[in-house]
Every structure is written in C-alpha cells, then in structure tokens.
Amino acid sequence: MPKNKKVKYLILYLLPFILPLAAIAQQGTLKGTVSGQGKGLEYITVTLQGTTLGTTTGEKGNFEIAAVPQGKYSVAFSAVGYEKEVRQVTITGGATAILTINMQESRGSLNEVVVTGVTRATELRKSPVPIATIGRKEMDANANNNIIDAIVRGVPGVTAVTTGPNISKPFIRGMGYNRVLTMYDGVRQEGQQWGDEHGIEVDQYGIEKAEIVKGPASLIYGSDATAGVINMIPRYPKKTEQGLKGDAVAEYRTNNGMAAASAGIGYRKNDWAYTLRTSAKIAHDYRNATDGLVYNTGFKEYNFAASAGVDKPWGYTRFAATAYDNLQEIPDGSRDSATRAFTRQVRENDSDDVKQRPLVTAAELSSYAIGALHQHIQHYRLYNQSLFKTKAGDINAALGVQQSVRREFSHPTAPAQPSLFVVLNTVNYDVKYNLPAWKGLETTLGINGMYQNNSSRNATDFPIPDYRLFDIGSFLFGKKTFGKVDISGGIRYDTRLVKWDDFYVSKDAATGFGAHAASAGVPGAVLQFPAFSHKYTGISGSLGAAWNISQRWIVKANIARGYRAPNITETGSNGLDPGAHIVYKGNRDFTPEFALQQDLGVIATMKNFSLAIEVFNNNIEHYIYQAKLYDAAGNPVIIVPGNVTYQYQQAGAHIYGGEINLALHPVALPWLTINQGVAITEGRNKNKTLTDRYGDAGRYLPFIPPFHSQTDVRVTLVKNKGKLSNMYVRAEAGYYAPQNHFYGVDNTETATAGYTLMNAGCGFTVLGKTGREWCRVYVQVDNLLDISYQSNLNRLKYFEYYNASASGKSGIYNIGRNAGLKIIVPF
Numbered sequence: 001m002p003k004n005k006k007v008k009y010l011i012l013y014l015l016p017f018i019l020p021l022a023a024i025a026q027q028g029t030l031k032g033t034v035s036g037q038g039k040g041l042e043y044i045t046v047t048l049q050g051t052t053l054g055t056t057t058g059e060k061g062n063f064e065i066a067a068v069p070q071g072k073y074s075v076a077f078s079a080v081g082y083e084k085e086v087r088q089v090t091i092t093g094g095a096t097a098i099l100t101i102n103m104q105e106s107r108g109s110l111n112e113v114v115v116t117g118v119t120r121a122t123e124l125r126k127s128p129v130p131i132a133t134i135g136r137k138e139m140d141a142n143a144n145n146n147i148i149d150a151i152v153r154g155v156p157g158v159t160a161v162t163t164g165p166n167i168s169k170p171f172i173r174g175m176g177y178n179r180v181l182t183m184y185d186g187v188r189q190e191g192q193q194w195g196d197e198h199g200i201e202v203d204q205y206g207i208e209k210a211e212i213v214k215g216p217a218s219l220i221y222g223s224d225a226t227a228g229v230i231n232m233i234p235r236y237p238k239k240t241e242q243g244l245k246g247d248a249v250a251e252y253r254t255n256n257g258m259a260a261a262s263a264g265i266g267y268r269k270n271d272w273a274y275t276l277r278t279s280a281k282i283a284h285d286y287r288n289a290t291d292g293l294v295y296n297t298g299f300k301e302y303n304f305a306a307s308a309g310v311d312k313p314w315g316y317t318r319f320a321a322t323a324y325d326n327l328q329e330i331p332d333g334s335r336d337s338a339t340r341a342f343t344r345q346v347r348e349n350d351s352d353d354v355k356q357r358p359l360v361t362a363a364e365l366s367s368y369a370i371g372a373l374h375q376h377i378q379h380y381r382l383y384n385q386s387l388f389k390t391k392a393g394d395i396n397a398a399l400g401v402q403q404s405v406r407r408e409f410s411h412p413t414a415p416a417q418p419s420l421f422v423v424l425n426t427v428n429y430d431v432k433y434n435l436p437a438w439k440g441l442e443t444t445l446g447i448n449g450m451y452q453n454n455s456s457r458n459a460t461d462f463p464i465p466d467y468r469l470f471d472i473g474s475f476l477f478g479k480k481t482f483g484k485v486d487i488s489g490g491i492r493y494d495t496r497l498v499k500w501d502d503f504y505v506s507k508d509a510a511t512g513f514g515a516h517a518a519s520a521g522v523p524g525a526v527l528q529f530p531a532f533s534h535k536y537t538g539i540s541g542s543l544g545a546a547w548n549i550s551q552r553w554i555v556k557a558n559i560a561r562g563y564r565a566p567n568i569t570e571t572g573s574n575g576l577d578p579g580a581h582i583v584y585k586g587n588r589d590f591t592p593e594f595a596l597q598q599d600l601g602v603i604a605t606m607k608n609f610s611l612a613i614e615v616f617n618n619n620i621e622h623y624i625y626q627a628k629l630y631d632a633a634g635n636p637v638i639i640v641p642g643n644v645t646y647q648y649q650q651a652g653a654h655i656y657g658g659e660i661n662l663a664l665h666p667v668a669l670p671w672l673t674i675n676q677g678v679a680i681t682e683g684r685n686k687n688k689t690l691t692d693r694y695g696d697a698g699r700y701l702p703f704i705p706p707f708h709s710q711t712d713v714r715v716t717l718v719k720n721k722g723k724l725s726n727m728y729v730r731a732e733a734g735y736y737a738p739q740n741h742f743y744g745v746d747n748t749e750t751a752t753a754g755y756t757l758m759n760a761g762c763g764f765t766v767l768g769k770t771g772r773e774w775c776r777v778y779v780q781v782d783n784l785l786d787i788s789y790q791s792n793l794n795r796l797k798y799f800e801y802y803n804a805s806a807s808g809k810s811g812i813y814n815i816g817r818n819a820g821l822k823i824i825v826p827f
Contacts, residue, residue, distance in 0.1 A: 042061065045077070179224065206262070296331045301324075309385075539563070
C-alpha cells in the first residue's frame with residue numbers, strides 16, 4: 001500500500017479521538033466567588049445568558065462551570081433579596097476565567113420572580129399589576145405580633161384592623177375583610193373572614209415569603225379579591241438543598257410577656273423533599289401608659305405543618321397539611337366609672353349591672369391563664385399542588401380541603417357553654433392550562449372556585465344561617481412582549497350560588513339561653529333565617545403594560561375590573577356576634593360589588609438609590625358598609641341589651657391615593673441604607689342621600705388609614721468582628737397623621753389624633769469554628785418612647801361603656817413600649 005494512503009487511513013482512524021480533544025482544547029472553565037455584606041453567599045443562581053449553562057453557589061459562595069465553549073458571555077447572578085448583577089467574561093480554550101462578585105441587598109428587586117396575580121412565574125419588572133414582596137429575612141428582623149403585622153410593617157399601602165396584639169385583619173388601600181383575598185401557598189384561606197375578632201389562621205414562623213397584589217385580582221381568583229391578594233408562601237427545600245436542614249426559633253416580648261418557640265426541618269434526597277414545623281406562643285394581657293394592663297387580651301396559639309413532594313422531569317406534585325389552634329381572650333372594655341380600672345362580667349342579662357361588676361385583680365391581669373370569656377379558633381387544611389409538563393403545554397392544578405371551627409365563650413354563668421359555635425368546611429379547586437407560546441403570545445386558560453358548607457353547633461347565638469355555597473369561574477389570560485413593552489390581560493366570568501333552608505331558634509327552658517330549634521313545631525320556635533337561594537354572576541378583567549425603558553427605568557399602567565359577591569353576613573346575618581358586641585342584620589337584596597381601578601407606577605433602580613411611585617384610582621359600584629339601625633322615631637334599635645344593632649347598606653364609593661418608596665444605598669457608603677415609605681388613601685362615600693342628610697359625617701368611608709410616613713435607617717458593619725458577622729443597628733420613625741376624614745354617622749367612627757412611633761433594633765450572626773452560622777440574634781424595641789395612642793384602625797378604641805370619663809379619655813389604647821429578643825439557630 002502506498003505511503004500516503006497509510007497516512008490517510010491513520011488520520012481517519014484517529015479522527016474520532018482527535019476531534020473531542022480539539023473540542024476540549026476550545027473549552028474553558030468559569031469559576032469564582034459571590035459575596036455580600038462581607039461573607040460568601042449561598043444559593044445564588046449563576047447563568048450564562050443565551051445558553052443552558054449555569055449553576056448555584058455553594059456554602060461559601062463559590063461556583064464553577066466547566067466545559068464552557070470559548071467565546072464572550074454575559075454572566076448573570078441573581079437571587080431573591082439581592083440586586084441582579086451581570087458581568088462580561090471571555091472564555092479561552094484550556095484556561096480558567098475567574099470572577100469575584102459583590103451583590104447588594106435589595107428590598108424588592110425588579111428581577112424577583114413572583115407567582116401571585118399571574119398565571120405563571122413572572123419577573124416583577126414584566127408585570128403591570130402593582131405587586132410587593134417581603135421575605136423571611138426582613139420578617140425575622142422585626143418583632144411581629146403575627147404574620148399580618150409583619151406584612152404591614154414592610155409594605156406601604158397595607159394596613160390592618162386590630163383587636164389587640166394577636167388579632168389583625170389585613171386591609172389594602174382602605175379595603176379589607178372579604179375584599180382582601182388571603183392565600184396560603186396559593187390556596188385561598190377560608191375562615192369566616194367577615195369576622196372582626198379573629199385573625200388569619202397562619203403560623204408566622206413558617207412563612208418564607210409573602211407576595212401582595214395591590215388592586216383588583218378577580219381575573220385570576222374570582223370573587224373576594226377586589227382590594228388585592230396576600231399570598232403567604234411557606235418554606236420548601238430547593239432542588240440544590242440536598243440533605244437535612246432546619247432552624248429553631250425562640251422569641252420573647254416584654255410588654256405582654258409573649259413567649260414563642262418554633263422548630264422546622266426540611267429534608268431533600270434527590271427528587272423527594274419533606275418539611276415539618278411546629279410552633280407555639282403564649283401571652284398575658286398587654287400594657288399601655290393610659291390603661292395599664294388591658295384585661296382579657298392574652299392568648300395561646302399552637303401551629304403544626306408538614307409537606308411531602310417530588311420533582312421529576314414531568315413536573316412536580318406536593319401534598320401539605322396545616323393545623324392551627326388558638327385560645328384568644330375577648331376584651332369588652334368594662335371599667336369602674338371613677339377609677340377606670342377594668343372590671344369583669346360575672347352575671348348575665350338583667351342581673352348584669354356594668355357599674356356593679358367586680359374589679360379585675362392584679363394577678364388576673366398578669367396571668368397566662370385564659371379567662372372564661374374567650375374564643376377558641378381552630379383551622380385545618382390539607383391540599384395538593386401539582387405541575388404537569390406536556391408537549392402541548394403545562395397544567396397547574398391545586399385541590400384543597402379546609403375546616404374552620406370557631407367557638408366563642410361569653411357566658412360567665414356557664415363558661416363551658418359556647419355562645420357561638422360555627423363549623424365551616426371548604427373544598428378549593430384550581431386548574432390552569434398554560435398553552436405553548438405562539439409567536440411570542442403566552443396564553444392561559446383557567447377554572448377555579450370552591451364549595452362551602454357552614455353549620456352551627458351547640459350554641460346560644462346564631463349570627464349567620466347554615467348555608468351552602470358553590471363558586472365557579474373561568475378565565476382567559478394572555479401576555480406578549482413587544483420590544484421593551486410587556487402587555488398582559490384577560491377576561492373572566494364568575495357564578496356563585498348561595499342557599500340555606502329555614503332556620504329556627506328557641507329558648508332553652510332550663511338555662512334561658514337561645515338554642516337551635518329543629519323545626520317550626522318546637523315550642524317557642526322563631527324563624528330567624530327564612531330560606532334563601534340566589535345566584536350571583538360577574539364579569540371581571542384586566543389589561544396593562546410594563547414598559548422597560550431601560551434596565552433601570554420602568555413605567556407600569558393597568559386597569560382592572562374587580563368583582564365581589566356579597567358575603568354571608570352581608571346578606572344573611574340576623575343575630576348577635578358575642579365577640580363583636582354587635583347584632584348584625586343583612587340585606588337579601590344586595591347586588592355584587594364591582595370595582596374599576598386604574599394604576600400607574602414609575603420605578604427607578606439607580607446606582608445609589610431606588611424609587612417607586614404608585615398611584616391608583618378606584619370607583620366601586622354597590623359598595624357595602626355597616627350603619628347603625630334606627631326605628632321610625634329615630635331611636636337606636638336595641639335587640640340584645642348592651643349590644644348595638646347594625647344593618648348593612650349599599651352605595652357607590654370612590655377610593656384613591658398612592659404610595660412612594662425611596663431606598664437610599666450609596667455606593668460610597670456601603671454600610672448605610674435609608675428607606676422612606678409614604679402612603680396616602682382617601683375614601684369617599686357616593687351616597688348623595690347620606691351626605692345631604694349628615695354632611696361631612698357621611699362623606700367618608702370607614703376604616704380609611706391616615707397619611708403615613710415610615711423612615712428606616714440601617715447601619716451595617718461590612719466586616720466581621722471576631723465570631724460576629726452581619727452586625728447592624730437600625731432606627732425607625734413612623735408618623736401617622738390625624739384622621740379627620742372618618743365615617744361619623746351615628747358616631748360609628750370618631751376623629752383620631754396623630755402620633756409618631758419610634759422603634760430601634762440591632763442584630764448579628766454568631767459564627768462557629770468553621771465559619772458557619774451558629775445562631776442569629778435580633779433585638780427590637782417598638783414604641784421606644786412609650787407613646788399612648790389610638791390607631792383609627794384599632795377596634796378597641798370604641799370599646800367604651802360610658803359617655804364621659806374622669807380622665808377625659810375613651811376606649812382602649814394601643815400597645816405601649818415593647819422590647820423583643822429573637823434567637824434563630826439554623827442547622
């Protein structure tokens with residue numbers, strides 16, 4: 001064989017071995033370290049944009065990506081709570097490129113991915129709907145009484161109506177109760193939200209992140225989201241978090257002696273993941289400078305949660321369960337008329353003379369024992385979340401069952417007899433079909449709703465009927481990008497069926513208390529709730545755009561129509577709610593509320609500061625509110641002695657305002673962060689008959705928060721001090737303007753004086769011998785100057801038995817100075 005042919009064959013033989021070596025020679029490695037606040041950052045996502053190559057940082061912030069084809073790349077570094085960083089790098093064959101990245105913390109990164117108010121995970125910068133987030137880190141740094149308080153402190157425009165430290169009902173831009181949809185891990189929370197005197201049944205220590213939609217979100221969720229949505233997302237191990245991890249939390253608050261403990265673990269092995277958490281907290285009566293210890297405001301709360309799930313190439317499925325148990329005392333505000341010392345009820349009905357009630361002893365005020373007058377609230381939940389990936393699109397499905405058990409004990413002569421005992425069973429369902437993108441258009445079809453059954457048990461008072469409810473809605477949602485503009489919107493149709501049968505009550509001959517009568521044939525039976533059946537329907541929708549002018553400037557605009565069917569107490573109530581001390585009367589002729597809201601926002605993320613300005617304008621048709629009931633002679637109707645009577649009314653309403661959030665983080669002063677938030681909300685009643693008759697007293701809506709300004713200054717030491725890292729000190733000042741725009745008809749609300757609250761805190765991390773975290777310590781003092789104040793959203797402000805007092809003060813004041821210590825031990 002000729003020599004040249006032998007060479008040719010040799011080359012062909014060696015070619016399969018030579019080519020891979022040549023390819024390897026044209027590949028390089030990218031490695032480096034990502035740090036922030038003087039330490040390596042774990043779980044930072046590192047991606048080579050335009051490729052499928054990427055990784056996450058390890059325990060000390062190190063990362064490495066091998067086998068990178070030579071060339072020029074944009075490398076992106078991102079994580080929740082940090083500003084996104086992008087670096088240019090050139091990869092040379094056979095060489096290693098090294099990057100050192102220092103990431104800056106962000107209170108709300110525009111690149112953060114959210115799942116609330118959208119049909120699929122979306123970056124904040126691409127959603128035209130106003131959405132705010134607050135993470136575990138920020139919640140840990142604050143001394144919060146409950147999960148809603150944690151959200152209120154971190155998000156301008158979100159407030160809460162309170163009944164003591166552990167009862168907070170969220171309000172978004174002046175609207176709350178059934179107008180704010182609360183969700184747990186994407187499943188709507190159902191627990192008699194219309195009630196004033198109990199909070200949200202969620203463990204504050206088990207929440208990893210909260211997402212808040214400010215504005216109508218009926219398009220995705222249907223009825224009850226006309227004001228917005230609060231989605232509380234629990235901790236769940238990421239795919240990169242293999243093995244066992246967890247934390248233990250201990251917290252103490254000085255004002256009411258609140259002691260809390262929580263422990264949670266997360267375990268992942270390959271595709272399978274599990275979580276478990278249990279929490280408990282107890283407190284005695286809280287204190288303020290005006291009232292001293294406020295009688296009957298203690299509580300005992302217990303929580304348990306568990307989940308198990310699997311991630312596969314076809315998607316994922318996860319099962320989870322929660323249990324909530326709360327013994328919550330019920331304050332009534334009765335006092336000695338001369339000394340203003342608190343008294344307690346020991347008799348009932350005509351034999352109960354408020355002026356003759358015995359004084360509460362010092363031992364009772366400081367006791368952790370739950371008083372005879374209290375409520376017992378239990379909530380149980382089991383649900384599944386799944387994602388199925390197919391060639392024809394993705395399917396998201398959620399199915400959940402819940403039970404809310406609510407008992408109120410307000411009979412001092414029969415402390416074991418519930419005055420209120422209602423059990424609400426709910427089945428939730430939600431299915432979304434994300435179609436494949438077509439010419440850049442992302443489309444989603446969805447259907448969701450619920451079935452409810454409410455029943456009264458062995459009680460003496462029956463404020464609402466035993467009802468059945470079926471809710472179903474379907475929607476179409478689309479999103480498309482045109483250059484720098486992301487446009488999204490859709491339309492939805494809802495149907496709600498509500499029904500109940502005749503409900504009779506009678507009197508128990510032995511006790512004299514009310515009782516449920518099985519039929520009209522029972523001696524003394526009275527028809528309290530005549531049978532009712534009605535169908536409510538509504539069309540809602542949304543259309544908006546987010547214009548990413550640049551990586552730093554964004555303009556957002558959105559218009560949304562929200563829909564809300566009247567809730568059960570607004571249509572069907574006809575009885576005493578003992579904990580609220582109100583006899584409610586509903587109106588069967590109500591029509592659904594419809595809200596039309598326009599939102600406009602400008603967001604700037606600059607080198608030394610970030611700025612967000614949001615304004616809104618909301619017109620509501622058939623707005624439902626309470627008004628005191630009078631007879632034909634103009635006298636207040638008294639059905640149950642010692643309790644006022646309210647009947648629900650319906651009229652137009654107009655709510656408008658906005659929020660400004662400025663965060664200063666000068667590059668030249670990396671240790672300094674200043675956050676300034678401002679929120680203003682105005683609410684006007686459009687009932688001309690009411691305003692013509694009562695003037696300014698009927699001009700405004702109830703529960704509208706005053707102008708609020710919040711300043712937070714934080715100084716963080718960049719370098720470690722021995723075994724201490726992440727050291728910071730902070731100072732806060734919250735100014736609440738006087739609220740002179742209130743619903744004053746029948747003295748439903750009164751003017752509220754302005755006040756300023758000062759808070760201070762510090763925190764640090766203790767490192768072990770290997771440099772790993774041993775524990776995190778947080779110290780916070782709220783109301784540092786022990787200011788005596790009443791919030792206009794404090795229901796206890798109106799708990800007063802006398803027209804005048806010797807001190808000139810009326811009602812119960814908010815909590816005074818409260819120092820807290822929180823220790824978190826990760827493992």
